[in-house]
Amino acid sequence: MELAQQLVNGLTLGSLYALIAVGYTVVYGIIQLINFAHGEIFMVGAFGALSTALLFFRSYVDEGQVLPFWALPVLILGAVAASVAIAVLMERIAYRPLRNAPRLAPLITAIGISVFLQEAVRLLYGKIPGFPDAKQKVPFPKIAVVSGDAWTPFGLTIQRSTIFTVGALVICAAGLFYFVSRTKTGRAMQAVSQDPDTARLMGINVDRIIVVAFVIGATLAAIAGIAQGLQVTNVNFKMGFLAGLKAFTAAVLGGIGNVWGAVLGGLTLGIVEALAIGFIPGTFGGSSWKDVWAFAILILVLVFRPQGLLGAKVVDRA
Amino acid sequence: MPQRSVVAVGASLLVASLALTGCGTRGGDDGGDTGGGSGDSKVAKIGVIAPLSGDLAALGKGIEHSVDLAIKQANESNAIPGWKLELAAEDDQATPDVGKNAATKLASDKEVVGVVGTLNSSVAQSVQPVLAAANITQVSPANTNPSLTQGADFATAPKRAYPTYFRTCTTDSIQGPFAARYLFEKAGIKEVATVHDKKTYGQGLVDAFTKEYTKLGGKVVSAQTINPDDDKYDAVISKIKPSNPKAVYYGGEFPQAGPFSQQMKAAGLNVPLMGGDGIFSGEYVKLAGSTATGDLATSVGAPTDQLESAKSFVSAYDAAKYSEPYEAYGAYAYDAANAIINALKTSLKDADSAEAARQATVQAMSSVSFDGVTGKVAFDEYGDTTSRVLTVYQVKDGAWAPVNTEEFK
Amino acid sequence: MSTNTALPDVLDDSDVSRRDRLREQHGAKAPLLALAGGVLLLVSGLLSWSYDDRILGDISIRFYPAGIQIYAMVLGLVAVVLGVLLRRRPGWLNPGRGLAAVGWGSLVFVVVALVTIARQAGGSININEGGWVALVGALLVFAAGFVAQRFELNVRTWPRLPGWAEILVIVVLMAVLLFTTAYTLGLDDSWTFVCLLVTLLSVAIALVGSGFGEYVGFVGGNNRRVLLLAAFLVAFLFPFTQDGSDANMSIATQILIFAATALGLNIVVGLAGLLDLGYIAFLGTGAYVGAMLSQSTFATIGWKPPFLVVMLCGMAVASTFGLIIGSPTLRVSGDYLAIVTLGFGEIFRLAMFNLDGTNGPDLTNGPNGIPAIPDLNFFGWDFGKVHTVAGIPLGRFSNYYFLLLLLIAFVILVFSRLNDSRIGRGWVAIREDERAAEAMGVNVFGLKLLAFAIGAALAGLAGTIKAHQDTSVTPDQYIFLESAFLLAAVVLGGMGTVAGVLVGATILKLLPEKLRDAADYRLLLFGLLLVIMMRFRPEGLVASKRRQLEFHEDDEELVQLAQTEHLEEAK
């Protein structure tokens, strides 16, 4: 029973990681860039949803009421809009000029953006009239159907937010699969990831495809942001850092550049963490060591399978 | 070169005209800058080391303003004749390294006699030796780690670590047992689960709680820790839930405790959560949401609106119109500053300079005793506060309400 | 059929930009503009800038320049000198570029100063005549810099001074450096500090841009040992300028520790090309070893050896960790290595956080860390006490400063000697092309491990001293952001260089200390700085020759030479 419960917990956590990890992997697959700031895109998505709630459902929020279910799509739209806007800006302003720079330059830039976005939200969010100060955790509104008391089938506790998260992952993954393998733009994405210059010669607008990759990543991250908000009932400017780090780990674990790898890596990582809390006996178990186990698994996988679980050959641009 | 001569003539004209209009000497540091007033008074500074930027800035600013208030009041009432008190606030960014720099800077300032700070125990550890070396009195409004006053083996062989260090808040070793007695004796809860965030404060609280609670005959059915960086506690809650505790005792601070309470109840574990003064904050109620009703917290001193001295502090603070509220530690900081001022009354009396009075101030601290905002302010042989009045609060209608005030024995 | 004769038309530039045309038309006016602007700036220093005597120091008094008035005069003086030089057109200088830097610098400086005055005093009405004169002067110098013609440097015409004179140049330079540093650090006011920084930066860029820098490099090259000795002497003398105050020394010691660690990282990243995102763990290892083996009552290990042994232990343990972390590099490369090292860094921090007796053995006291680490004591020289040397009291941090100076000298020695050796060539070869290096008989695996081990050992050594200097060791000092800062110091300063890393470390540690007014915004600015740096100068402030070529394809002359030769051969 406890095993099943911890698997559910792991699945929830893993789905969230997977949603974020896809963003790392899609962008890496196209331009071999570790977009370290992707965690912040996730955070911006969560704040986007919060802002939408504050703008359009103010009365509910102020009175601590539960938002109606139809608010969910509106919040998703708001979150996606915020994430996508920031991601596209980031690509345009910071990354595009560095397209041909040595590898370290975009990485440092990414760290810079990450710090910048966190600080910008922390310092400036509360300065927008009507918005709460974001220097600390900010409560996230509850939404009918996806928030509230947990289901308890067979003695298991399944949070409603879990169902939202896992469902979102399934829908997004299916959509992504269709997009990449069945549409013309998807095929162009594959072409760009294999050989951008030649893709240009085919008449593919590579810059546009790169933007598409950032948009896809940002969309999924935004949905993850809402999922996180629903699960933990608050958002904060730092939430992107650890989640981003874990999701990046998941992407690498699955084989960076491979969308299915990101999903698999995310789920694996989530389940490893949950099981480490629940089932590693003695003093090295429990939640204080779970991250150690997660990273240890990552290192082990990479040592024995350097390209990750589903990854293709290592791209070494060192 | 005609142009050059034009420039030359122009320049010399300019210089000549200015020579006529303005001349004077630059004043030295000691001259006329103070802008009138008591020109003959000597200056002594009380420093503040607290996080004035970053996550915890709200708490730090509250400390700074409260000390500022105490200093202003002392100057107005001319508490120390012949001396003017000034505030020297330094940011520690809640980081030991930065805190050490701040302490070094204050120690180098010959006018500094005492310091109120720090907020974090970890920062205190690196600030203590610097201030001790310079004989500067340090009073912390917020450090709760027992080892800061009583040394590494505080439980078995307490030994004063730094003679210059004092604090106005109680240590974990009082708050924890106080909560244990309340739960066991008053609330009649015999089975609890404990959770802490492994930080100095949280762990100390839970350790002290557990010791007292089991001594009383209560049972800790599950002992868990969380990672303060986490947002999600599903796995930990899943581990606690099967053991069916009647309450959860949480050692830590509100940013984690609030969501923990919320998630705990969403997962069907509908028992009260209790914590220390770290969760006694309006923010906790906001984060924990509507399901927080019934959650408990202990805090030091009697409720502020029940003490006469506290009421006047609150009204004076409001009147001073600071940009940030006094927050959780403002009252303690105010008391800490007043403790130093009280000591200065003795030590500065015959001192030639602030620096010369440092040692005397430290000695005077042991005899300080007055009624402060948080209760009686006095220090024992380790530098800990002798005040042991604590209050249990409970969330009712979206706010904390006092339920029981008592002196801990 | 036609035969075109091919001439290497390397200097033919059909596309002269508008700016070049501007320079051709108005270049002749530049010296005059510079002179006029410079004189105005000089004069402005004698005038009052503000009615309020509390802003930016006290700049309300006439004919008694202070603070930013002096900076304005310095800028003016440089502008005048460059203006005169521009007129004379010496072949060994390029005053035009220098003027451009001074122009930009003066303008930024004056604008910052005036805005600060206006803001703090409540309106531009509070700006006195000096400020406006300076503004006009700065605009003139700026215009001069904009239109001034650039000359090709002819390095062969550098005058070769007699040996003693060259040494004198170095000594004077170093003296200026010492004075400036002491003065800069003495500033308390954030905005005065910013103004000074702008002044120093533009003067420095002006000197380098106009060719003085290369001249100094040339002189320094002739007298390498003297230069090194002088640099260390200046560093050694620095505490004596502090008049017993320890405030700046405390910052200086942190800079030194940070720089020593960054230099260790520079071996791994800059030379061997291995991206390490968890490097702070090695500093942490050293610090924890130092703490655990110290006399602290909180120390968890009973063994309390003398500090020299502790230092060796710190190095040994850190380099062992380095080897453990390094060994997966055999199989993992590129971006994957980055995440592995990041993972190890997090594991280290979490392990230190957790090893408190409840979760695993009690080694580190968990989040509380190991406090109350006593000061070092070398043969009766107590680092915690104030010692008076030559009448100047030297406090606790000065003592550590001297020790750390020895440390950094050692680290620099190791770094530069390794760089210029068989090992260093092996590292660079691996960085360039790992497979080719292997096929040329370079022991890739061994050298990678060596890089990790040596880098880690240096960081570990720094850590043992850090533990005593900080008096406490806690896990939250060793978070990922710190590793990112280290990497940023290396990249901002210039990968693979010593000077660059020193500069980078100084900037990253000093700015936040001095910009306390902007304390809340310092991380925001830091993020922005990283982005802007990478955009406009990815090779860092001090680029190693090799790196510079890698980032900007500037090797024109050589390539043209090679191509011409090739062309001749083909004929």
Add this chain to the structure above:
Amino acid sequence: MSDILEVKDLVVSYGKIKAVKGISFTVGEGEVVSLIGTNGAGKTTTLRTISGLLRPTSGSIRFRGQDLTKVAPHDIVSLGLAHSPEGRRIFPKLSVEENLMLGAFSRKDKGIRADLDAAFELFPILQERRAQPAGTFSGGEQQMLAMGRAMMSKPQLLMLDEPSMGLSPLMMKRIMTTVTTLQEQGTTILLVEQNAQAALKRATKGYVLEVGTIVLSGTGSELLASDDVRKAYLGED
């Protein structure tokens, strides 16, 4: 014969280094024009500039009178200019058919299917392996795929960069024969080759590049007969 492509005073630089130093040439309708020269002569740079992957420092490139220097590379393709790059550069993880369909990425007309069949007819081996990932192919087969892919955009001008590079003599002959076939079908071809003999023999016009400059030009047979060419590029003394 009208000129389909006109390159005038083209200068291309990498940073401050000039790789192409002011070359001019024209390609007429239905011609096969060869650019020959050693590695580093600027041949590939020229082609990459024409197809928009590189931006010229100065000079003009006119394709049917339209200046290409400001047109984005993906738009150049739809103008009717295809470029089969050096080293083939097929998409290794995509199947043969997907590779070919990407060649027609910029097209929106209905004739794509028919052109796919035409490509298969030109290279029957591609049809046999239409579902296989292209990365498993040998060099020669990849070259066929690359040419087929370029033809899928229905180009008016086909630029082939070193189609014979790294191929065995046998395969080289096959590829060169295809070039002739394509010309006979009416495609204008700009051919860059190191193999001067093969390239010039088929060329209606040829240009010899050395270090970024055109040093010789003429008809294919003129150049073949030239002493300079024979000495420098055909290895005859």
Add this chain to the structure above:
Amino acid sequence: MTVTDPAPAAHEIGDRVVLEAANVTMRFGGLTAVGDVSMRVHDGEIVGLIGPNGAGKTTFFNCLTGMYIPTEGRVTLAGEQLPPKPLKVVRAGMARTFQNIRLFGNMTALENVMVGRYCRTSSMALTSVLRGPKFRREESATRERAQELLDYVGLGKSTELLARNLPYGDQRRLEIARALATDPQILLLDEPTAGMNPKETEETMHLIFKIRDSGLAVVVIEHDMRFIFNLCDRVLCLVRGSVLVEGTPGEVQSDPRVIEAYIGGDDADEEEDA
């Protein structure tokens, strides 16, 4: 058809077998890239490897140099079986160049060659930091030897140029100098004249002769038939992973199987393309 120029000056081929590959087989999954290939190279001998693309030449090369571990068979150098590690192979005396030049682009020509000396020198970290007389002696010897080799291949004047800024032909020669710096007994050249004009090709041929004359054995992969048939003492033609024909240049180029599988039919029209 024959493209052989008048035979180069006669030279001695030693008796000693420097390199012997015995029944080398290399499989990747189900694919056999190299199947049962045997080859012997003597002192002072130049052996050519030809074959169509994908015939397994480069794979075979990688088996020889330790980049791949052959699935079956063994490779011996001067009688010693080679350990399948590039590092040890180089130490044993085999050096190679790459098909697509792999120089250390951001190092100078001299430094590139000095890296080649790595496996013949021994100063380690501690000695490098201490800089004793032994270190200095070794360092200056390395420098001298590197300069000597640059002079030898004709790059004496380009010492301080960055490798990536060298003209193409010089980069090929620098690669050879770098390989020679490892003091090999045998040199393996992977398409050394790819991308060269006939004049450069000829210079390369003379350089290889010069190397051969100094007693080294040389193995060359090439597509340029004229080059290979003029250069080599013996030629192996690989087709689909195994040896189709082995013999003197004359024998190989007139072998009908080689013509059919590799050089192509003798139709007059296409003759001059090769």
